[in-house]
Amino acid sequence: KQEVTQIPAALSVPEGENLVLNCSFTDSAIYNLQWFRQDPGKGLTSLLLIQSSQREQTSGRLNASLDKSSGRSTLYIAASQPGDSATYLCAVTHSGNTPLVFGKGTRLSVIA
Amino acid sequence: DAGITQSPRHKVTETGTPVTLRCHQTENHRYMYWYRQDPGHGLRLIHYSYGVKDTDKGEVSDGYSVSRSKTEDFLLTLESATSSQTSVYFCAISDGLALEQYFGPGTRLTVT
Numbered sequence: 037k038q039e040v041t042q043i044p045a046a047l048s049v050p051e052g053e054n055l056v057l058n059c060s061f062t063d064s065a066i067y068n069l070q071w072f073r074q075d076p077g078k079g080l081t082s083l084l085l086i087q088s089s090q091r092e093q094t095s096g097r098l099n100a101s102l103d104k105s106s107g108r109s110t111l112y113i114a115a116s117q118p119g120d121s122a123t124y125l126c127a128v129t130h131s132g133n134t135p136l137v138f139g140k141g142t143r144l145s146v147i148a
Numbered sequence: 149d150a151g152i153t154q155s156p157r158h159k160v161t162e163t164g165t166p167v168t169l170r171c172h173q174t175e176n177h178r179y180m181y182w183y184r185q186d187p188g189h190g191l192r193l194i195h196y197s198y199g200v201k202d203t204d205k206g207e208v209s210d211g212y213s214v215s216r217s218k219t220e221d222f223l224l225t226l227e228s229a230t231s232s233q234t235s236v237y238f239c240a241i242s243d244g245l246a247l248e249q250y251f252g253p254g255t256r257l258t259v260t
Contacts, residue, residue: 079251140190
């Protein structure tokens with residue numbers, strides 16, 4: 037059974053710092069990996085989707101990398117801002133016919 | 149929220165009563181999902197649908213049933229609510245099972 041782990045569970049950084057969020061998964065035979073953002077009391081917003089054949093995806097100040105063989109993904113946030121404060125979740129799917137399996141998320145606080 | 153609405157947004161009900169949550173989309177996406185989110189457990193899939201009248205079970209389907217009679221509507225029913233079903237319920241949609249998912253705003257359900 038696929039398990040997705042995100043460490044740390046919570047992270048606090050000063051504004052302007054570059055930071056990395058980690059995601060690991062037990063079964064490396066994934067189809068794709070997605071990163072989401074969740075603000076308190078809100079639904080999830082998709083940030084980036086990386087196909088298994090890709091090494092990374094970028095959107096603005098966000099860069100997600102994927103190392104399938106080691107079962108790891110990282111989400112890099114450059115020049116963090118207080119508005120980046122949220123919970124970040126990663127999720128993987130094993131094939132084109134299986135649902136997403138989510139990690140429990142990392143709660144990020146960016147302090148002004 | 150990508151044309152996804154959930155109703156009601158908040159509900160308090162008593163143990164043993166039936167409850168139906170509604171998810172409505174205007175995006176004409178094929179797949180629709182119901183998740184629950186609980187502290188310590190993260191986001192877990194209850195049921196999903198891959199077309200009108202086509203549904204499948206997720207990780208935590210016991211005690212829940214679903215129906216999809218129209219492309220745009222996906223209903224989640226708790227036949228006899230229990231306190232363990234107190235949770236935040238999210239609906240999501242996607243064009244494919246392994247494609248980017250878009251989430252609704254959530255329904256907070258409290259079973260007393």
